[in-house]
Amino acid sequence: MEIAKSKLSMKSKLGKIIPYLYLAPSVILVGIFCIYSDVFSLIVSFAEWDGLNEMKFIGFQNYMNMFQDPNFLLSSLNTLIWVVGTLLIPVAIALLFAIAITHVKTQSFFKTVFYLPNALSQTIAGIILTTILSTYGLPHLLGVMGFDSLANDWLTVPYLNTLIMVVSSGWQGIGLNLILFIVGLNQIPKEPIEAARIEGAQGIKLYRKVVLPLLKPIMLIVLLMSLVNSFKSFDTIWVMTNGGPYRTSETLAVTMYKEAFVNNQLGYGSAIAMFLSVTVLIISWLLLRDTFKGEE
Amino acid sequence: MKSYNDRSRKNISIFLSIFAFLWFLPFLYVVINSVKSRKEYNLGEFWDLPKSFSIVENFVYVNDRIDFMMGFLNSLFYGAIATTLAILFASLAAYAISSLKIKGKMFWFMLIYSGTIFPFQMYIIPIFRMYSNVDLYDTKIGLLVVYTALCIPFCLFVLRNYFYSIPKELVESAKMDGASDFKIYLSIFMRMAKAPIAACFLFQFTWVWNDLLFGLTLSKSAEARPIMSSLSLLNGAAGTNDVPSALLAAIIASIPTLFIFLILNKSFNYGFPTTSK
Structure with missing residues (x-):
């Protein structure tokens, strides 16, 4: 009886999660390629970076340089x-x-x-x-x-x-x-x-x-x-x-x-x-x- | 009154015809000159009708020069597979958002749809860095995944709108018959959404086929390079002085999109979804 009950609640829990699995492929791909990219671009825009050496954060310097x-x-x-x-x-x-x-x-x-x-x-x-x-x-x-x-x-x-x-x-x-x-x-x-x-x-x-x-x-x-x-x-x-x-x-x-x-x-x-x-x-x-x- | 209308209608027709002719001239130029030999083009005038028929030589030259065929096949692969995968993933998400019990439907929709908000220039540096780190730079699979991801938001938008229009009674009665969620997705939603799926496919295939930015950024060898990046090698400083071959390549590379244009031409009058990509 107890086991059946916990199985049932397991099943209903699973049932609640499964709908989200339909979303997963889209969310993961868009998350990795779009949202991560937006955040990464924002961070890098405040740094001096040639891609090889370490990033050096320089605040708004890049933006100020732009206008000169x-x-x-x-x-x-x-x-x-x-x-x-x-x-x-x-x-x-x-x-x-x-x-x-x-x-x-x-x-x-x-x-x-x-x-x-x-x-x-x-x-x-x-x-x-x-x-x-x-x-x-x-x-x-x-x-x-x-x-x-x-x-x-x-x-x-x-x-x-x-x-x-x-x-x-x-x-x-x-x-x-x-x-x-x-x-x-x-x-x-x-x-x-x-x-x-x-x-x-x-x-x-x-x-x-x-x-x-x-x-x-x-x-x-x-x-x-x-x-x-x-x-x-x-x-x-x-x-x-x-x-x-x-x-x-x-x-x-x-x-x-x-x-x-x-x-x-x-x-x-x-x-x-x-x-x-x-x-x-x-x-x-x-x-x-x-x-x-x-x-x- | 009537004669006035007829006359102005005639003037408008003439006005349009002149511009239509101008609009068509480049095509005439391309067709006439793509069959000439390089020598004939360089020595003669571009408005002369072709005397030789050098399509084969021109094709061999351009294929040699920029691995044209490989680029063509790569782009067919990216276009067909990435678009199909994107439609599959987006339709699953659209189904979940429109019909399944999940919390924050609007949030999930906006999260995925946000992929279209920013210009793609935002994505190229991060993706390039990421790909360099995980050895996906200059690989077919790498470009395939990027194209898939970037096609998802538009497909989700179109399919979600359509899925909301599917009558709830249909779903209810299928549930009474004991159909699972996935069965309902397959046999009701996907089956009914053939038209919007076709629209998504045609539009996103065209986008992938025409993309230059990601091809330039994420590929370097002919094995992974899509068609537009290959073609872009023909122009500029490192370009070719063989104009007829370049024009021939331009024609062949346009066949898939011209074909799609013919399909869409029929549905012009009904209006169709547009993308700002």
Whole structure:
């Protein structure tokens, strides 16, 4: 009797534990790779460490050095250019194209064409556009057409190359935003638009006053995704210029990688990663806070 | 009024067509030039139609240069296995969170989902250090585990949402029939979740396939290197001057994602979950 009872309670105890076993693989993997990594990065960002010798804690020195490091400052500026450029091309132009596409009959054709580059990875789009922009490609064509001054390797011109890469990544990245905008536009109920039409709203005014406010939820998703991704721009730059020439086209993600894995400054690299993460979190929070307010 | 609408519609069509053509031009460039020989590309103009058909030579060259095939197969392996494992683990967790008796459901969900909050730049230094210490650096298994772990949060998010929509009555009646929790997970939840599982698979496979950051950081030899890291060797200072081979490699490496694009193309109009990775 006693034994049976303890067996029963053993069994019920086990029964209480078993549901947690379903969670275990996910929690362990995410715990090891994500949560441990976050904590480790935070700690290392306060240390001077080359990965071989012992860690030396130096307080906020890495963070203070950041703001005196010309490479970091330039890279922040480039990242800002990426962010603004992303708002212009993959967001604003995607919206313009989406509105235009909802007005024509061959929607699916245009959707497919504009989305197609998105089926390539950023790395591959980078390789393709690098060869197009090389001296054998587009600049050469312009040279033949008589614009001799344009016939050089654009990607080796500091600052110009960042702009070119922003446009290139716009070519690759416009598709998803475009599709989301079209989905959003098609979902907008017809009644408020008809009502506004009857009251005389047309063209741009109709869009500004009626359609765009209704598109706000999708707009926020697109903005959040695009902003966060533009802050993390890495692949395109890595392939197209590798951050050069003379580290002039680096973004924060590239600078972080180079400091950590080329210059072996793991502490400094972690500090840049922290800076990047906190910036991204603040942006996300600002955008999402607005959404929650809108829902109230 | 009608004629005005028709005319503006036509203008919009022309406007879109011009840009669509611009958007398509790079593809034309790639297709035309990937079949040329290197000599033909370097001596001729890129807008000339190809005279030779050097696909085989170009492939042999690029395969030699960056172990293209090995990278391709590695990425297929990472993409297929890591995504499958992630879906398996995430679905178990989603099942526990949505239907089993556990404490702190929201806590566990947020704990796992927090994996998507920080940019992946936060992870590369710690994982690189950890892998160097336990000899997982530059191994297939090492990259496989990383990809699995990083796919879990997104899959959990999608599957948990779906699992909550499964009617409780179904579960109750299965329990009356004496089905165990695991049986219910397999025969009800997993069976009903085919569509979201497919979506998770396609999206996460694409992410793994396209990843450059972790491939660069955690692998160095061709044995473990994923496809995008291999391709990245083609550009920059150490790159190749053989443009046609690079373009051919770009085409072949895009086949899996183009294939997925074709599958997803059909479901565009229904809207689909997105990831900010």
